[in-house]
Amino acid sequence: MSHNIIQNAFEALASNDPDRIRAVLTEDAEWLSPPGNATAVALDATNHMVGRNAIVHFFAEDFPRLFVRDVTVSFHESHTDGERVTVEATMTATLANGNQYTNDYCFVFEVRDKLIHRAREYVDTARAHRMIFGEVPQQPSPTWP
Template structure:
Protein backbone atom coordinates (compact mmCIF):
# COMPACT_ATOMS: atom_id res chain seq x y z
CA UNK A 1 0.00 0.00 0.00
CA UNK A 2 1.36 3.46 -0.89
CA UNK A 3 2.56 5.61 2.00
CA UNK A 4 2.81 9.15 0.61
CA UNK A 5 -0.30 11.20 -0.14
CA UNK A 6 0.55 11.64 -3.82
CA UNK A 7 1.13 7.87 -4.19
CA UNK A 8 -2.14 7.09 -2.39
CA UNK A 9 -4.11 9.16 -4.91
CA UNK A 10 -2.25 7.74 -7.91
CA UNK A 11 -2.90 4.22 -6.60
CA UNK A 12 -6.60 5.13 -6.23
CA UNK A 13 -6.81 6.22 -9.89
CA UNK A 14 -5.60 2.78 -10.93
CA UNK A 15 -8.36 1.25 -8.81
CA UNK A 16 -10.97 3.59 -10.34
CA UNK A 17 -9.91 2.61 -13.87
CA UNK A 18 -10.40 -1.09 -13.12
CA UNK A 19 -14.09 -0.66 -12.19
CA UNK A 20 -13.71 -3.30 -9.45
CA UNK A 21 -15.98 -2.17 -6.58
CA UNK A 22 -14.02 -4.00 -3.87
CA UNK A 23 -10.70 -2.59 -5.02
CA UNK A 24 -12.21 0.90 -5.25
CA UNK A 25 -13.83 0.68 -1.81
CA UNK A 26 -10.47 -0.29 -0.29
CA UNK A 27 -8.96 3.16 -1.03
CA UNK A 28 -11.68 5.09 0.87
CA UNK A 29 -12.51 5.52 4.54
CA UNK A 30 -15.81 3.97 5.62
CA UNK A 31 -17.38 7.44 5.94
CA UNK A 32 -15.83 8.92 2.80
CA UNK A 33 -17.60 11.58 0.76
CA UNK A 34 -17.40 12.56 -2.92
CA UNK A 35 -18.86 16.00 -3.59
CA UNK A 36 -19.47 17.07 -7.18
CA UNK A 37 -21.37 20.19 -8.27
CA UNK A 38 -25.11 19.86 -7.68
CA UNK A 39 -27.04 19.16 -10.87
CA UNK A 40 -23.93 18.18 -12.85
CA UNK A 41 -24.72 16.42 -16.13
CA UNK A 42 -23.28 13.05 -15.09
CA UNK A 43 -25.44 12.89 -11.97
CA UNK A 44 -28.51 14.02 -13.92
CA UNK A 45 -27.95 11.57 -16.81
CA UNK A 46 -27.42 8.65 -14.43
CA UNK A 47 -30.08 9.76 -11.92
CA UNK A 48 -27.46 9.63 -9.17
CA UNK A 49 -26.75 12.03 -6.32
CA UNK A 50 -23.99 14.57 -6.78
CA UNK A 51 -22.91 14.05 -3.15
CA UNK A 52 -21.96 10.44 -2.49
CA UNK A 53 -21.55 9.35 1.12
CA UNK A 54 -19.78 6.16 2.22
CA UNK A 55 -17.16 4.00 0.55
CA UNK A 56 -19.77 1.54 -0.78
CA UNK A 57 -21.80 4.28 -2.49
CA UNK A 58 -18.67 5.76 -4.08
CA UNK A 59 -17.40 2.35 -5.19
CA UNK A 60 -20.80 1.45 -6.66
CA UNK A 61 -20.89 4.70 -8.62
CA UNK A 62 -17.37 4.27 -10.03
CA UNK A 63 -17.74 0.55 -10.77
CA UNK A 64 -21.37 0.35 -11.94
CA UNK A 65 -22.89 3.75 -12.75
CA UNK A 66 -19.98 5.63 -14.34
CA UNK A 67 -19.42 2.98 -17.08
CA UNK A 68 -23.10 3.18 -18.11
CA UNK A 69 -22.51 6.73 -19.38
CA UNK A 70 -18.79 6.76 -20.23
CA UNK A 71 -18.80 3.51 -22.18
CA UNK A 72 -15.42 3.36 -23.92
CA UNK A 73 -12.18 5.13 -24.74
CA UNK A 74 -12.08 6.63 -21.24
CA UNK A 75 -8.76 8.42 -20.82
CA UNK A 76 -7.41 10.76 -18.21
CA UNK A 77 -4.50 13.10 -18.87
CA UNK A 78 -2.98 14.40 -15.65
CA UNK A 79 -1.70 17.97 -15.97
CA UNK A 80 -0.53 18.33 -12.38
CA UNK A 81 -0.66 16.62 -9.00
CA UNK A 82 0.03 18.84 -6.01
CA UNK A 83 0.47 17.23 -2.59
CA UNK A 84 0.73 18.98 0.77
CA UNK A 85 0.39 16.74 3.79
CA UNK A 86 -2.95 14.94 3.67
CA UNK A 87 -4.32 17.05 0.81
CA UNK A 88 -3.73 16.25 -2.86
CA UNK A 89 -4.98 18.39 -5.75
CA UNK A 90 -5.24 16.81 -9.20
CA UNK A 91 -5.67 18.79 -12.43
CA UNK A 92 -6.76 16.59 -15.31
CA UNK A 93 -8.65 16.28 -18.56
CA UNK A 94 -10.99 13.33 -19.07
CA UNK A 95 -12.14 12.17 -22.48
CA UNK A 96 -14.47 9.31 -23.36
CA UNK A 97 -17.13 8.06 -25.70
CA UNK A 98 -20.60 8.44 -24.19
CA UNK A 99 -23.36 5.85 -24.35
CA UNK A 100 -25.01 7.87 -27.16
CA UNK A 101 -21.77 7.77 -29.19
CA UNK A 102 -20.86 11.41 -28.54
CA UNK A 103 -17.29 12.40 -27.67
CA UNK A 104 -16.85 13.81 -24.15
CA UNK A 105 -13.97 16.02 -23.04
CA UNK A 106 -13.79 18.13 -19.90
CA UNK A 107 -11.24 19.55 -17.51
CA UNK A 108 -11.40 18.71 -13.82
CA UNK A 109 -9.80 19.78 -10.59
CA UNK A 110 -10.18 17.29 -7.75
CA UNK A 111 -9.19 17.92 -4.15
CA UNK A 112 -8.51 14.77 -2.14
CA UNK A 113 -8.41 14.90 1.65
CA UNK A 114 -6.78 11.84 3.20
CA UNK A 115 -7.13 10.29 6.63
CA UNK A 116 -5.09 7.38 7.95
CA UNK A 117 -3.70 6.63 4.48
CA UNK A 118 -7.15 6.48 2.83
CA UNK A 119 -9.26 8.96 0.88
CA UNK A 120 -11.74 10.62 3.20
CA UNK A 121 -13.19 13.35 0.98
CA UNK A 122 -13.09 14.28 -2.70
CA UNK A 123 -14.26 17.66 -3.93
CA UNK A 124 -14.73 17.67 -7.69
CA UNK A 125 -14.71 20.84 -9.79
CA UNK A 126 -15.43 20.95 -13.53
CA UNK A 127 -16.97 23.05 -16.27
CA UNK A 128 -20.58 22.03 -15.68
CA UNK A 129 -21.90 23.86 -18.76
CA UNK A 130 -19.38 22.07 -21.00
CA UNK A 131 -20.31 18.73 -19.43
CA UNK A 132 -24.02 19.43 -19.95
CA UNK A 133 -23.48 20.32 -23.62
CA UNK A 134 -21.45 17.14 -24.19
CA UNK A 135 -24.01 14.87 -22.54
CA UNK A 136 -27.32 16.56 -23.44
CA UNK A 137 -26.45 18.75 -26.46
CA UNK A 138 -28.48 21.93 -26.56
CA UNK A 139 -31.35 20.60 -24.42
CA UNK A 140 -32.01 22.83 -21.39
Protein backbone atom coordinates in the same frame (compact mmCIF):
# COMPACT_ATOMS: atom_id res chain seq x y z
CA MET B 1 3.42 9.86 -0.94
CA SER B 2 -0.14 11.21 -1.05
CA HIS B 3 0.20 11.83 -4.81
CA ASN B 4 0.85 8.09 -5.32
CA ILE B 5 -2.22 7.29 -3.23
CA ILE B 6 -4.32 9.45 -5.56
CA GLN B 7 -2.80 7.96 -8.72
CA ASN B 8 -3.53 4.44 -7.40
CA ALA B 9 -7.06 5.53 -6.50
CA PHE B 10 -7.75 6.75 -10.04
CA GLU B 11 -6.54 3.43 -11.43
CA ALA B 12 -8.91 1.64 -9.05
CA LEU B 13 -11.85 3.90 -9.98
CA ALA B 14 -11.18 3.35 -13.70
CA SER B 15 -11.12 -0.43 -13.18
CA ASN B 16 -14.86 -0.54 -12.30
CA ASP B 17 -13.83 -3.32 -9.90
CA PRO B 18 -15.78 -2.91 -6.63
CA ASP B 19 -13.07 -4.57 -4.51
CA ARG B 20 -10.29 -2.36 -5.92
CA ILE B 21 -12.42 0.76 -5.47
CA ARG B 22 -13.40 -0.19 -1.91
CA ALA B 23 -9.72 -0.65 -1.04
CA VAL B 24 -8.83 3.03 -1.69
CA LEU B 25 -11.64 4.66 0.34
CA THR B 26 -12.28 5.18 4.03
CA GLU B 27 -15.56 3.70 5.24
CA ASP B 28 -16.98 7.19 5.79
CA ALA B 29 -15.60 8.66 2.54
CA GLU B 30 -17.48 11.43 0.74
CA TRP B 31 -17.41 12.51 -2.93
CA LEU B 32 -18.81 15.95 -3.73
CA SER B 33 -19.33 17.22 -7.27
CA PRO B 34 -21.15 20.34 -8.52
CA PRO B 35 -24.94 20.28 -8.02
CA GLY B 36 -26.80 19.62 -11.28
CA ASN B 37 -23.71 18.26 -13.03
CA ALA B 38 -24.43 16.39 -16.26
CA THR B 39 -23.17 13.02 -15.03
CA ALA B 40 -25.44 13.06 -11.97
CA VAL B 41 -28.39 14.24 -14.07
CA ALA B 42 -27.84 11.62 -16.82
CA LEU B 43 -27.51 8.81 -14.28
CA ASP B 44 -30.18 10.12 -11.89
CA ALA B 45 -27.51 10.10 -9.18
CA THR B 46 -26.64 12.43 -6.34
CA ASN B 47 -23.82 14.95 -6.56
CA HIS B 48 -22.83 14.18 -2.94
CA MET B 49 -22.07 10.54 -2.30
CA VAL B 50 -21.65 9.67 1.35
CA GLY B 51 -20.01 6.44 2.47
CA ARG B 52 -17.69 3.98 0.78
CA ASN B 53 -20.55 1.77 -0.45
CA ALA B 54 -22.27 4.66 -2.27
CA ILE B 55 -19.03 5.67 -4.01
CA VAL B 56 -18.18 2.07 -4.92
CA HIS B 57 -21.67 1.58 -6.41
CA PHE B 58 -21.35 4.76 -8.48
CA PHE B 59 -17.94 3.94 -9.97
CA ALA B 60 -18.54 0.20 -10.42
CA GLU B 61 -22.17 0.30 -11.64
CA ASP B 62 -23.37 3.77 -12.68
CA PHE B 63 -20.28 5.44 -14.16
CA PRO B 64 -19.71 2.74 -16.85
CA ARG B 65 -23.31 3.13 -18.08
CA LEU B 66 -22.51 6.68 -19.25
CA PHE B 67 -18.76 6.55 -19.93
CA VAL B 68 -18.76 3.31 -21.91
CA ARG B 69 -15.30 3.11 -23.55
CA ASP B 70 -11.82 4.56 -23.69
CA VAL B 71 -11.95 6.27 -20.30
CA THR B 72 -8.63 8.03 -19.74
CA VAL B 73 -7.55 10.48 -17.06
CA SER B 74 -4.45 12.54 -17.86
CA PHE B 75 -2.84 14.26 -14.88
CA HIS B 76 -1.38 17.72 -15.50
CA GLU B 77 -0.41 19.14 -12.14
CA SER B 78 -0.69 18.15 -8.52
CA HIS B 79 0.10 19.78 -5.21
CA THR B 80 0.36 18.02 -1.88
CA ASP B 81 -0.01 19.85 1.42
CA GLY B 82 0.06 17.33 4.24
CA GLU B 83 -3.01 15.14 3.88
CA ARG B 84 -4.56 17.28 1.13
CA VAL B 85 -3.81 16.72 -2.57
CA THR B 86 -5.00 19.00 -5.37
CA VAL B 87 -4.96 17.52 -8.87
CA GLU B 88 -5.60 19.07 -12.28
CA ALA B 89 -6.60 16.48 -14.87
CA THR B 90 -8.39 15.92 -18.16
CA MET B 91 -10.82 13.06 -18.61
CA THR B 92 -11.70 11.68 -22.02
CA ALA B 93 -14.13 8.89 -22.87
CA THR B 94 -16.71 7.66 -25.32
CA LEU B 95 -20.21 8.31 -24.03
CA ALA B 96 -23.17 5.94 -24.26
CA ASN B 97 -24.66 8.25 -26.92
CA GLY B 98 -21.49 7.85 -29.03
CA ASN B 99 -20.23 11.38 -28.37
CA GLN B 100 -16.64 11.97 -27.36
CA TYR B 101 -16.25 13.39 -23.84
CA THR B 102 -13.33 15.65 -22.97
CA ASN B 103 -13.36 17.85 -19.89
CA ASP B 104 -10.89 19.41 -17.47
CA TYR B 105 -11.20 18.79 -13.76
CA CYS B 106 -9.73 19.99 -10.52
CA PHE B 107 -9.96 17.59 -7.60
CA VAL B 108 -9.19 18.30 -3.96
CA PHE B 109 -8.62 15.09 -2.02
CA GLU B 110 -8.33 14.69 1.73
CA VAL B 111 -6.36 11.58 2.65
CA ARG B 112 -6.67 9.76 5.97
CA ASP B 113 -4.72 6.62 6.86
CA LYS B 114 -3.46 6.44 3.24
CA LEU B 115 -7.07 6.25 1.95
CA ILE B 116 -9.30 8.84 0.30
CA HIS B 117 -11.55 10.34 2.93
CA ARG B 118 -13.09 13.20 0.96
CA ALA B 119 -13.04 14.23 -2.70
CA ARG B 120 -14.26 17.55 -4.01
CA GLU B 121 -14.61 17.69 -7.79
CA TYR B 122 -14.69 20.88 -9.87
CA VAL B 123 -15.56 20.70 -13.58
CA ASP B 124 -17.02 22.79 -16.42
CA THR B 125 -20.62 21.64 -16.01
CA ALA B 126 -21.93 23.54 -19.07
CA ARG B 127 -19.38 21.83 -21.31
CA ALA B 128 -20.34 18.42 -19.89
CA HIS B 129 -24.04 19.13 -20.49
CA ARG B 130 -23.32 19.97 -24.16
CA MET B 131 -21.41 16.70 -24.68
CA ILE B 132 -23.92 14.51 -22.86
CA PHE B 133 -27.24 16.18 -23.74
CA GLY B 134 -26.36 18.46 -26.67
CA GLU B 135 -27.42 21.59 -24.82
CA VAL B 136 -26.86 23.59 -21.67
CA PRO B 137 -29.82 23.71 -19.28
CA GLN B 138 -31.46 27.12 -19.18
CA GLN B 139 -31.02 29.00 -15.97
CA PRO B 140 -34.10 30.83 -14.71
CA SER B 141 -34.01 34.55 -15.40
CA PRO B 142 -33.44 36.67 -12.34
CA THR B 143 -36.53 38.40 -11.01
CA TRP B 144 -35.94 42.09 -10.48
CA PRO B 145 -38.20 44.16 -8.24
